[in-house]
Amino acid sequence: MSTPTTATNFDSFKDLPLHKPRPAGAPTALEGIRVVDFTHFIAGPYATTIMAEMGADVIKVETPGRGDEFRHYPPLHPQLPAQGAPHMWTNRNKRSVAVNLKNEEGLAVVRELIRHADVVAENFSTGVMDRFGLDYESVKKINPRIVYLSVSAYGREGEFADRLGFDPIAQAESGFISMNGYPDRQGVRTLSPVIDISTAMMACNAILAALLARGRTGEGQYIEVGLFDNAVLMTGYAAMQHMFSGADPQRHGNTSPDTCPSGVFESKDKPFYINCGNDKIFHRLASQVLERPDLADDPVYKDRNGRIAKRAEIFGILEDLFKQQPWEYWQPRMRAAQIPCGEVRTVGAALRSKEAQARELVTRIEHPVVGWMPNVRMPFRFSETPTVDPKPAPAVGQHTDEVLGEVLGYDAAKLAQLRDNGALSATEPKKAHVPAEQPAVA
Structure with missing residues (x-):
């Protein structure tokens, strides 16, 4: 995938609706919970982002200067150094504190934050937190009530504890890749980091x-x-199927080995996906949508196993029929007949779709430097404890003084002393520039 290094397409989303604020005074699900977050990249940070959306105070501890390496993944906004789109997606609603963990006074600051925390989260390589004296046993002595999360590649103990791991490697070694793609070529990984996210x-x-x-x-x-x-879990019920039958799953492209017809078809103007998960759905497709009741009554086609055995044959019939009309003809007919179906879209088309608009998934939120930022909301909705209003991912160390003053009671003199001793960033965090106008109007 070719990805631009700067956000050249940013303004194409300036017509997004503004985020609707949550009800004033409503509580949050995780109100009062504080997380000290040492995570980086995706699997760790997205876990704490979910908590931040639910109202937890997530304090992201970063190395002064460069911060989380994931900050530098493209595309970057030209006005936001060290804040690429992937990082903005996985770190919103957090506060960033830039502390030098290789400095004894910096470590002392972090230990004090942990003393006031409910959760510590980390996904360093095995042994890193031990070298800092921030492993679970050490942290437990500081705060016996702490909930301590370690995300690792292959576990913190045992033969493979030293191995590094990223999403594509986990996809490969778990068998996940072997299940995806077409039978006449190598399996393929998903471009979306599904193992990290799950x-x-x-x-x-x-x-x-x-x-x-x-x-x-x-x-x-x-x-x-x-x-x-987790990657083994993500192979789904294929693991149990293998243990029952001894057979490895085969690649079937966009079709399903367990149902038929299920896959991508072409209408007169665009592709779409249908999934006939049981006989009743296929019968409705044949009779109500295609007006071919003979297909539903056929002694072979009317049964799922019969259709699977004749997959190529039935796909050929359906492809010839679907190509006769455009998608706007087929979609309402299938919706009326309750056929699970959907247009095959690009990511951009999905973000701009009527379904995304109806669910208010994509909005604009205020950004203190560039005026506004697009935002994709979490999928969960709470009736009594709505999620927090989204705030953009922070700059490196943006909240150092705020957090250390609020949580630990440090005054300006103490902060200056820590900077002089190399425990914090050499310079104070830049004060956010709040735009005079409302965030970008359409």
Whole structure:
């Protein structure tokens, strides 16, 4: 995939609707929970971003200067150094504190933050937190109630604890890649980092469960989530199918080995996907949409196993029929007949779709430097504890003084002393410029 290094297309989203503020005074689900976040890239940061959306105070601890390496993934906004689009997606609603962990006074600052925290999250290579004296056993002595999350590639102990891991490697080694693509070529990975994202979801679930348990027992605990472990889970029920049958899943492209017809078809003007997950759906497709009741009544086609055995044959019939009319003809007919179907879209088309608009998934939010920023909301909705109003991902160390003053009570003299000693960034965080006007009007 070719990705521009700067956000050349940014203004094409200036007509997005403004985010609608949450009800004034409404509580949040994680109000009062503080997270000290040492994570970077995706699997760790997205777990804490989910918590931040639910109202937790997530304090992202970063190296002064460059910060999280994921900040530098393109495209970058020309006015926002070290804040690429991928980083903006995975770190919103956090506060950034730039602390030098190789400095003893910097470590002391971090330990004080942990003393006032509920959760510590990290996804460094195995051994890094131990070298800083910030491993679970050390942290537990500081704060016995702490919930401590470690996200690793293959676990923190054992034969493979030293191995590094990224999403594509986990996809490859778990068998996930072997399941995807077409049978006449090598399997393919998903471009979306599905293993990282699902690992983040698992990690967030585990943290929330540990906090719930702490409410009963008063005790914190250590949580470990492995990228490889989660990747094996993401092969879905194929793992159980293999253990029952001994057979490995085969690649079927866009079709399903378990249902028929299921796959991509071409209308007169654009492709779409249908999924006939049971016989009743196929019967409605044949009779109500295609006006071919003979297909539904056929002694072979009327049964799922019969259709699977004759997949190529039935696909040929359907392809000839679908090409006779455009998508705008087929879509309302299939919707009326309750046929699961959908247009095959690009990411850009999905973001601008009527479905995304109806769900208010993509909006504009205020940004203190560039005026506004596009935002894609989380998929969950709470009736009584709505998610927080989204704030853009912070600049490196943007909230250092704010957090250390608010949480630890440090005054200007203490902050200056820490800077002089190399514990914090050499310069004070830049004050955000608040635009005089409302964020970008269409």
